Amino acid sequence: MGTAGHVDHGKTALIKALTQIDCDTHEEEKRRGITIHLGFAHMNLKNGESLGIVDVPGHKDFIHTMVGGASGIDFVLMVIAADSGIMPQTREHLNIMKILGIKHGLIALTKVDLVDEEILELATDDIKEFVKGTFLENAPVVPVSAKTGSGIDQLQDAIEELTRKVESKPSDGVFRMFIDRIFSVSGFGTVVTGSVMSGKAKNGDTLYLRPGKEQGYRVRRLEKHGVEIGEVVAGDRASINVVGLEKSDFRRGMLLSDKLLRETRMFDAKLEIFEPGVTLGMWSQVIFHVGTYEQQARVHLLDKTGVKTGEAALVQIHLHEPCILQLGDRFVIRSSSDEWTLGGGKIIDVSPLHHRRRKENIIKDIEKLAAGELSEIIAQVVHKLHRVTTTEEIAFSLNLAVSQINERVAKRLPDEIAKLETKDDILLFTRQQLDELHQGIKRAIQEFMKENQLAGRGVNFDEIQGSLKIEKNSPGEKLLRWMLQQQTEKGMLKEKDKTWQFADASGDVDQKLRSLIKVIENYIKSCGMQVPLMSVMKEITQKHRMNDKDLKQVLHHLTLTGLVYRVGEEIIDKTVVDSCRKKLIDHLLKENKGITVAGFRDLVGGNRKSSLLMLLIFDNEKLLRREGDLRFLWKAK
Numbered sequence: 312m313g314t315a316g317h318v319d320h321g322k323t324a325l326i327k328a329l330t331q332i333d334c335d336t337h338e339e340e341k342r343r344g345i346t347i348h349l350g351f352a353h354m355n356l357k358n359g360e361s362l363g364i365v366d367v368p369g370h371k372d373f374i375h376t377m378v379g380g381a382s383g384i385d386f387v388l389m390v391i392a393a394d395s396g397i398m399p400q401t402r403e404h405l406n407i408m409k410i411l412g413i414k415h416g417l418i419a420l421t422k423v424d425l426v427d428e429e430i431l432e433l434a435t436d437d438i439k440e441f442v443k444g445t446f447l448e449n450a451p452v453v454p455v456s457a458k459t460g461s462g463i464d465q466l467q468d469a470i471e472e473l474t475r476k477v478e479s480k481p482s483d484g485v486f487r488m489f490i491d492r493i494f495s496v497s498g499f500g501t502v503v504t505g506s507v508m509s510g511k512a513k514n515g516d517t518l519y520l521r522p523g524k525e526q527g528y529r530v531r532r533l534e535k536h537g538v539e540i541g542e543v544v545a546g547d548r549a550s551i552n553v554v555g556l557e558k559s560d561f562r563r564g565m566l567l568s569d570k571l572l573r574e575t576r577m578f579d580a581k582l583e584i585f586e587p588g589v590t591l592g593m594w595s596q597v598i599f600h601v602g603t604y605e606q607q608a609r610v611h612l613l614d615k616t617g618v619k620t621g622e623a624a625l626v627q628i629h630l631h632e633p634c635i636l637q638l639g640d641r642f643v644i645r646s647s648s649d650e651w652t653l654g655g656g657k658i659i660d661v662s663p664l665h666h667r668r669r670k671e672n673i674i675k676d677i678e679k680l681a682a683g684e685l686s687e688i689i690a691q692v693v694h695k696l697h698r699v700t701t702t703e704e705i706a707f708s709l710n711l712a713v714s715q716i717n718e719r720v721a722k723r724l725p726d727e728i729a730k731l732e733t734k735d736d737i738l739l740f741t742r743q744q745l746d747e748l749h750q751g752i753k754r755a756i757q758e759f760m761k762e763n764q765l766a767g768r769g770v771n772f773d774e775i776q777g778s779l780k781i782e783k784n785s786p787g788e789k790l791l792r793w794m795l796q797q798q799t800e801k802g803m804l805k806e807k808d809k810t811w812q813f814a815d816a817s818g819d820v821d822q823k824l825r826s827l828i829k830v831i832e833n834y835i836k837s838c839g840m841q842v843p844l845m846s847v848m849k850e851i852t853q854k855h856r857m858n859d860k861d862l863k864q865v866l867h868h869l870t871l872t873g874l875v876y877r878v879g880e881e882i883i884d885k886t887v888v889d890s891c892r893k894k895l896i897d898h899l900l901k902e903n904k905g906i907t908v909a910g911f912r913d914l915v916g917g918n919r920k921s922s923l924l925m926l927l928i929f930d931n932e933k934l935l936r937r938e939g940d941l942r943f944l945w946k947a948k
């Protein structure tokens with residue numbers, strides 16, 4: 312529960328009357344008689360549970376502290392003094408509560424000991440008129456006096472009754488807790504406190520201070536309302552003793568999380584303006600608040616040229632410093648001078664593209680995000696990535712738990728999104744991407760078989776993957792493997808030795824290509840001891856009205872079938888090489904000494920180029936070993 316209301320309306324005194332805990336613990340607060348910092352207390356309920364209470368400042372100068380405290384509450388205790396009635400911060404606090412998505416609350420009409428029955432009745436009527444149309448419209452109004460104790464029991468009963476209606480926050484998401492206090496305890500080290508916004512944490516867990524370095528900190532001890540416990544969950548006020556965290560590592564606006572959540576300086580949101588007489592233009596400088604985070608920001612209107620009091624707009628907000636945000640987080644904006652709370656809203660995309668132009672299709676997509684449920688938002692992220700992704704990547708993009716994404720994916724996805732469950736992941740992709748992959752495989756096999764008719768095999772996985780420009784070890788690679796398996800099982804492809812070709816492929820070689828093989832083979836043989844010239848082979852190919860790719864196939868085929876030897880781009884007839892190899896071995900065995908390139912040339916009757924090429928072939932075969940300019944048989948001592 313969190314308090315709300317104008318300064319000096321008795322919030323802190325009321326909390327003390329309810330709990331016997333004084334939330335004004337700072338010297339300046341005692342001296343000035345107003346709450347400056349967040350105060351914390353707890354109230355024991357009759358059912359044995361304990362209710363955490365956040366006492367927020369009512370003074371306009373400390374609205375930023377109020378927003379930080381209110382961000383983690385489940386319901387509000389709106390405090391209005393009977394002798395003062397509705398005041399500026401009463402209105403501001405109610406607007407902030409609405410913006411933060413608070414749906415439950417009750418009203419304490421304080422200081423009733425200072426007014427008569429007639430004033431009390433008028434004050435009650437004013438309050439009912441004030442809250443009409445808000446989440447407090449049907450909330451109980453309980454007259455109380457912290458000074459005399461009048462109405463305190465009735466207020467306690469009303470609070471307890473309300474706790475039974477408020478649903479607990481789900482604890483299955485990412486653990487997040489904005490830190491509102493940090494201090495050192497002798498013998499324990501650093502302790503941080505805050506309201507757990509989502510998820511859960513237990514002793515021994517590793518938590519991360521974000522935004523910041525990627526160092527993990529171990530949880531040594533957990534407390535709730537001053538009592539050591541083993542686990543804290545969403546909705547709890549928690550104290551966490553973390554090992555290794557220094558106060559100097561912390562700055563206001565940081566949070567603890569159980570994952571390395573993604574930082575952002577830019578997000579899309581739906582913004583509402585409630586401050587009277589305010590109009591925001593296309594670009595506006597504001598102060599942005601979420602949790603305990605507070606930073607200068609620029610608001611860019613996307614679907615309007617201006618937004619006035621009572622209106623809403625789709626916006627992209629640019630932060631001066633990084634922040635950790637999550638889909639659905641509520642935020643508040645104040646004027647750049649920090650004088651007024653202008654409005655606030657709900658975050659709909661924490662990792663958007665930079666909308667430099669206000670294109671109609673972009674606005675429609677953002678409208679879908681703003682109105683859609685999680686499955687629609689997942690679909691938008693898949694579309695935005697333009698590739699196969701995983702539920703884990705989607706969760707990281709949205710700063711949500713993978714379990715939340717998996718649960719939603721299992722229930723429903725828009726028709727244009729498909730999924731594939733593998734051993735390790737759940738893959739997500741559009742049906743258009745699936746069709747494009749099918750066509751891409753077909754095209755890759757067609758191109759390979761056309762350019763490699765003489766290869767005597769189908770196309771292997773790496774060749775298909777390279778043709779489609781799919782990254783290795785990516786979700787796209789997993790989908791490709793699945794697609795090849797599916798097309799093989801359906802009889803569209805046939806697989807042999809981990810290569811694929813079309814099921815109806817005959818293996819016949821084009822007659823023109825067969826003719827070119829014979830002509831090139833004859834030319835190579837005719838060169839004898841000379842190295843065949845590539846320029847001549849290209850001329851022959853052109854005369855047959857074929858191209859360099861066809862020549863490449865032919866030479867590759869001649870090499871694979873053992874008709875030629877090849878080193879780099881140079882080739883030579885196999886029969887010539889085999890004959891010269893025998894002459895060389897006989898010579899080296901007989902002479903029992905090394906031979907130079909020139910000596911080998913004279914021995915076989917070739918030229919220097921062909922002789923050097925053959926010696927390189929023999930080197931690669933490990934037939935020869937080199938010592939300076941001489942070559943010896945490997946087995947010769």
